Structures are given as structure tokens and as C-alpha cells.
Amino acid sequence: MARREATVAEIVDAAWELCRAEGLGGLSLRELAAKVGMQPPSLYSYFASKNAIYDAMYAQGAQQFAAREAELAFTGDPLTDMKLLNRFFVEFCTEDPVRYQLLYQRPVPGFEPSAESFAISVQSLEATQRRFAEVGLDDQRMVDLFTAIGTGLTDQQISNDPGGDRWTRLGDEATEMFFHHLQTRRTKRGTRR
Amino acid sequence: MARREATVAEIVDAAWELCRAEGLGGLSLRELAAKVGMQPPSLYSYFASKNAIYDAMYAQGAQQFAAREAELAFTGDPLTDMKLLNRFFVEFCTEDPVRYQLLYQRPVPGFEPSAESFAISVQSLEATQRRFAEVGLDDQRMVDLFTAIGTGLTDQQISNDPGGDRWTRLGDEATEMFFHHLQTRRTKRGTRR
């Protein structure tokens, strides 16, 4: 039924709003029901438990990530594409800190994403790894360093300048720094042969 | 009274243990009381509220950071000292993720550190800024980039390889990369004169 789907979507949307206002852990079924104009028990016609709602949110977030990533217009030039990847990741995470928290930091006690929802994330991660490889980033250490840079900018931005751009605006420069480091390493290795 | 101080310390220690086991938000006064062999209401002889306990934990964590930082043996060589700072920060944060969360991410709904406790953190931050300046790091953008690197390594380590060293071990290489970037910038600017 399309009707049912619509209601499910409405509930999930309302849950996001509540979490953005009061934190991920602050979600309560009473408030959620009130927000969508239901009595609390009625929610159980759509979700088996509170964690099932978190799971739906998780799946939605992971799908958003995958969809947005698939839209990226890569150029084939490694540095340009790395900047694109970095900018995408940092923007995606900082534009909705609660989503970032749910997807990548798991701060809800007792909640673990279901296998189905987690699979969406895994698929995305694999896609990202392929992107990295296409851009010439195949060394795991260097991939880890690059992801750390993205996470660090994201985290500082969210924690210390929410809504601003004090750290996000450093993304391109950070990527150039990283790219240059990559090239230096490669040259040294080539020379040793 | 020394007796009282000792009990207060025992309560705070027990609170840390519980938080490490069940997450910062999972702390309950019932469990805490049980852990120190009291009935829940007795805790109120030592702390006015649950948040007062969080506040004591926050103050303790901030003091630990300040004390450990003051012990660092700087050499005067910029690169060496930056590596030292990075290693210190990442180690301090990853060795107790819950403390990191409490001090730098504020994920306890409704808790804000008191002015007194927050002042300890502010003092530390200023000390760190002075250290940066002594090492030649005076550009705010570059300080921000350096702290983002530290936070990124920390965050990835905690989220994706807890207890391991997959990201912490990249600290020195990351610092070298950053240092080289700093020098390049400086040279370019010098050349332009």
C-alpha cells in the first residue's frame, strides 16, 4: 500500500527532526507519536520497536550517502577527484551532524543496525574504495590517512564551529597537502628500484 | 575532611568505570551507588545532582590533560615537537574514548560543564596555543589544520579500530606531511616579497 509507505516515511522524517532538536538519544516514542498526530501505541503498527525506527533512519542515511556519491562527476584527474571526494564527504557529514553520528559513530546505547541496513553501508564503502583505487589511491595506509583528514575536518567543524565553515573551507588545501605527500612517497619508492 | 575527599574520589572513579562499560549516557545513580556500596540517596550527600557528577568527571579529565601536557619534554626542534604534540593528543584521547567524548564532544543531553570546570579546559587550550606558537605555528588556519589531523586520527581509531593502532601509527607520517606543507607555504610567501 502506498498509504502505508507514506505514513512510514512521515514517521521517519519526524524522528529525524526530533533527533536533530534533542540529540539521537533523546528520541522518545511519546513525542514522536505526538508529532505525527498519533497515540504512542499506534506506532507499533509501523515499527516493531524503537530500535526498528533507528534502523530505518540508518538505512535511509546510508542510502542518501550512496545516492549522492553515485552522482559525483569525476574528471579523471587524481587531484581534482580527491578534492571532490573530500568535499563531498565533509559536506555530507556536516550538513546533518545527527545523521553523521548515527551512521559513523553509533552513539545510541543498545542499537546496532540490522544486517540489511548495514549492508547498504558496506556497499557504499566498497564503492568508495573503488573510487580511491581509480584515483590511484591503493595503499591502505594512505587511504586511511586520507579518510582521517576528512573525518578530522568534519569533527572539528561539528564540535567547534557548528553551522560555520572554519574547518570545511580547509578541505582543498588539506587535499593538496595530502596529494603532494602521496607523490613524494611514490617518487622515493620509484627511485629506490 | 580527608575521609570525605576519599569517598568523593571513589564515587568519581566508579562513575568512570560504569561509563566505560555502558557509555556516557548509560550512567545511572542506582548502579553507581551499588558499585560503591551505598544506597542511591546517599550519593546526594556528596553530589547535588547527576550532572554534578559529570561535572566532577569533566574537571578531572581536563586536569589530567593539563598535567600530562605540562610534562611533555619539548626539544626546540619544530618537527620533533609537533610530532610530540600530535602523539600526545592522539594517545591521550584514544587511551580513554569515554573521556574524549566527555571533554570534546559533549554527548550527554542536558549536561554543560560548570564555569569552573570549563575554565580548566580553556586554560589548557591557551597553553596549547602557546606551544604551537613556540613551535612556529602561528597561523590560525594552519593550527586548525593540524588539530583536524589529530582529531581525525583519533576519531577513526576510536570508531573503526578500537584498541588497535591502525590510525594512531600514522601520526608521525601525518605530522611530517603537515610540516612539509607548512614549509612550502612559508617559502612561497617568502619568495613573493
Added chain:
DNA sequence: GTCTATATTTGGATAGAC
């Protein structure tokens, strides 16, 4: 300072009528 007893609130979740 510590206890028992209890107030009060707020959760998630279920039963069963309609």
C-alpha cells in the same frame, strides 16, 4: 551521613475494544 520509604516522571511496550 546513611538509611528506608516514597514521590514523581518518563520511558517502552502490550491487551483488547472498536
Added chain:
DNA sequence: GTCTATCCAAATATAGAC
């Protein structure tokens, strides 16, 4: 599917005896 009524558990916090 939605409601009312309710259960049950857990939480912070207070009152007052000892």
C-alpha cells in the same frame, strides 16, 4: 489500524527516621 487503558521498569530526587 487506531484508540484507551494499563503494565512494568527504570530513572532522579526528596522526606524524614536513626
